[in-house]
Amino acid sequence: xTHKELQQIVLDKLKREGACPTPxxxxxxxxxxxxxxxxxxxxxxSLGFAVVLYMTINNDWGxxxxxxxSFIGFVFATIPYxxxxxxxxFLVTTDYNLRHTNKGYKVQLHYAVLGSVLGSVILGxxxxxxxxxxxxxxxxxxxxxxxxxxxxxRHKRWTSLDQGxxxxxxxxxxxxxxxxxxxxxxxxxxxxxxxxTNVFGKMEVGNFVKIIGEFHDEKxxxxxxxxxxxxxxxxxxxxxxxxxxxxxxxxxxxQFRDNKKWMKEI
Amino acid sequence: xxxxxxxxxxxxxxxxxLTLENQNIFSILIERYEEKLKQYVRRITNxxxxxxxxxxxxxxxxxxxxxxxxxxxxSFSSWSYRITHNHVISHFRKKxxxxxxxxxxxxxxxVLENLHTDINIDKDVDRTILKESLLKAISKLDEKYQEVIxxxxxxxxxxxxxxxxxxxxxxxxxxxxxxxxxxxxEILLKGxxxx
Numbered sequence: 001x002t003h004k005e006l007q008q009i010v011l012d013k014l015k016r017e018g019a020c021p022t023p024x025x026x027x028x029x030x031x032x033x034x035x036x037x038x039x040x041x042x043x044x045x046s047l048g049f050a051v052v053l054y055m056t057i058n059n060d061w062g063x064x065x066x067x068x069x070s071f072i073g074f075v076f077a078t079i080p081y082x083x084x085x086x087x088x089x090f091l092v093t094t095d096y097n098l099r100h101t102n103k104g105y106k107v108q109l110h111y112a113v114l115g116s117v118l119g120s121v122i123l124g125x126x127x128x129x130x131x132x133x134x135x136x137x138x139x140x141x142x143x144x145x146x147x148x149x150x151x152x153x154r155h156k157r158w159t160s161l162d163q164g165x166x167x168x169x170x171x172x173x174x175x176x177x178x179x180x181x182x183x184x185x186x187x188x189x190x191x192x193x194x195x196x197t198n199v200f201g202k203m204e205v206g207n208f209v210k211i212i213g214e215f216h217d218e219k220x221x222x223x224x225x226x227x228x229x230x231x232x233x234x235x236x237x238x239x240x241x242x243x244x245x246x247x248x249x250x251x252x253x254x255q256f257r258d259n260k261k262w263m264k265e266i
Numbered sequence: 267x268x269x270x271x272x273x274x275x276x277x278x279x280x281x282x283x284l285t286l287e288n289q290n291i292f293s294i295l296i297e298r299y300e301e302k303l304k305q306y307v308r309r310i311t312n313x314x315x316x317x318x319x320x321x322x323x324x325x326x327x328x329x330x331x332x333x334x335x336x337x338x339x340x341s342f343s344s345w346s347y348r349i350t351h352n353h354v355i356s357h358f359r360k361k362x363x364x365x366x367x368x369x370x371x372x373x374x375x376x377v378l379e380n381l382h383t384d385i386n387i388d389k390d391v392d393r394t395i396l397k398e399s400l401l402k403a404i405s406k407l408d409e410k411y412q413e414v415i416x417x418x419x420x421x422x423x424x425x426x427x428x429x430x431x432x433x434x435x436x437x438x439x440x441x442x443x444x445x446x447x448x449x450x451x452e453i454l455l456k457g458x459x460x461x
Binding site: 019 | 319322327330334337434
């Protein structure tokens, strides 16, 4: 076949098919979409990282022996596998999309992966610091079915009376031998304190506490009481706590006192 | 038809812009690249001349339809090789086959010399024997290594051009070429190219 023949065949075919070049916007749009997917993936992955960070920091490391038999066992039992999987999944999609942009192929795989990881860590830390890690976890607890099961009842860790753990907001302190707390499910508990109770932190109304002890005869006898931490994105309890504003506590004081009396009567 | 003389000295990129206004100008780009791409398809597929013609027609039609996707940061030459390479791959994928080897008569003295120097083989070997064994050895290489060897030594493309054609990072192209040369040398030294 000569040059002329091929040129002619191709041009004839183009004319016969009425072919015309695909519009430029089509290619531009495709590239923008790929960039958008990459950025969305980075964003979602970073949110996942914020939750991982939140769960890791708020994992009751200091009292692991009261939760699990061994430290290693505690680590494996509390690793947020679900969120780590989300982070990895979105890292892969970020990387995949970045490499499918117009010039993405020029970037070496390890640099692309490193870039996605760094991006997720930086953004995720930022998200964690503004409290998004906690907010996402709480939202999932409230509205995603089976989330609690997937997280292996992590959020029930401080409502496990049978296992000797309870946590909540101090809503009433009458004397030195008891406090009343409200747990994250809204239940109120009277906590008995005696001379053997180790108290770490301040027992003031409005403070969050985690208590290890024994529940019998409708009373919870505290062995150790820990004041929960507060800070950016830090939840004192995994899964958060019902929204009770400290100013509202005084208003309900009388009602709580009645409750306490009622509980004692039982 | 158009007056070819008028466009002869224009660079490819300018011809692309003009083709978008006048379809007939595309014939000049076809003329410029027909032989090069035919040779390239022949080298990476070893299919019949008739089939090469068909593949080439499809490649140029695809090229025309995608002209707006041509990025001026790239050379038209690399872009045309990329389209050809991708088309050949998908052509064979559709047929559930793989492109097979390279054409024996393609190894000219320059390519032979470059390969010879690069993979450091015994210079005293008879040229005809060396040529024959090299071609057989190349055809025994893994497909990914064949691709880079053909582009680098036969098509005389730079690392950057190969990177643009195969859409792989330059570093990866370098690694692939080094591994390809290593594998080639190993096949030649072990004499397994006849197997």
